Amino acid sequence: MSIYRLYGATTLGFVCQLLALVLISSAVAATEPREASALxxxxxxxxxxxxxPRLAQIQAQLDARRVVFVGEFHKRLQDHCIQLEVIRHLAAQAQPLAIGVEWFQQPFQEAIDRYLAGAIDARALLQASEYYDRWGYDFRLYVPILRxxxxxxxPVIALNLPTELTRAAARQDLDTLSPALRKWLPDRLDRTDTDYRRRLKRVYRSHGxxxxxxxxxxxxxxxxxxxGMAQRAAHYLDMHPNTRMVILAGSGHLAHGSGIPNRLRRRTGIDGAILLPGWEGPLQAGLADYLLLPAARQLPKPGRLGLALLPKAGHxxxxxxxxxxSAQAAGVKTDDVLLAINDQPVKTISDVRVALWDHPPGDVMQLRVxxxxRLGEKHPLTFEIILH
Incomplete structure (x- = not known):
């Protein structure tokens, strides 16, 4: 895996972007005085x-940092593989390590702790943390890190704020929030990073x-x-002064240090290293300490039921x-109510995703409907199907 170190003058990593700059410069040359164009x-x-350099060559430079941030584009398997590789390296060092993650929300820390202690399995963790309702990305991307x-x-630390808070904040002013939501608010919102605000406004306007x-x-x-994520990480680090932390979050929360990193430094004085596995925006000085260029990877196709489900009145x-x-061939009919998959009750699409998350195409499943x-009597039926 190739890596660009981002420092000094503006750095552009991709050949296509370099070519684009040459083309832009050529276009400018046609309209500007020769001296300005040459400059x-x-x-x-x-x-x-x-x-x-390769990842293995720069990992030793991470050993001196108490906090290492590793970004992700949530759906990209290669990004999560990079995160796990960095964790493997840091875990091999003498200092205790914790992992802070965006993909679990703070109210569900107990469920994570129970999973890590072996008290519940991954399926129970998905249910207890309401993972598919609150995060939703393919759990197979993240489970190797948890294992x-x-x-x-x-320890794995849930950094994210509860969805109820952020949804409410998207509609109303913070001072109008209910006491139940206000208790999750971070102690302050620093709005002084005007460059961050400008970048976010460009993102906002790009969606029309x-x-x-x-x-x-x-x-x-x-x-x-x-x-919220910076404050949760800072609290954990303060309570565990001999522990290092690797923080896994979307690259937009890490780039330029504007999101989590600078806000963590404000609270703790810790200057962490930022690693980004690829980047889709402009490449420039200060984007990160390292830009990694992993080869693309894909998850195997997940198993599918071969039918479409309509949530209605709690069913x-x-x-x-x-x-x-296969479900239709086995005898399942439209308007049947799906009750369970492999004896696991299902009432929502998230329940179905929990039941199927680790089953590939070809697995045999039992559906209870x-x-x-015609006269209104209800009959329970069980069918054996093959996942698509």
């Missing part, structure tokens, strides 16, 4: 691509949104996430079937 071309950033932490006795009041709510929610109704559906006959 602009002389300042074109250049990156040597002949001898890029490593459990196997090596490494231009309402300034809505932007203020959008901006406040971003700051809540950043400050899941079979609405339609995919082509060559309820069918209403």
């Amino acid at each position: 602009s071309l002389a300042q074109t950033p250049a990156v040597p691509l002949t001898d890029l 490593f932490a459990r196997a090596h006795g490494i 949104d231009h309402d300034e009041v809505d932007f203020e709510h959008f901006y406040t929610v971003q700051l809540l996430w950043d400050e 899941l109704i079979v609405h339609s079937f995919t082509d060559n559906s 309820q069918r209403t006959a």
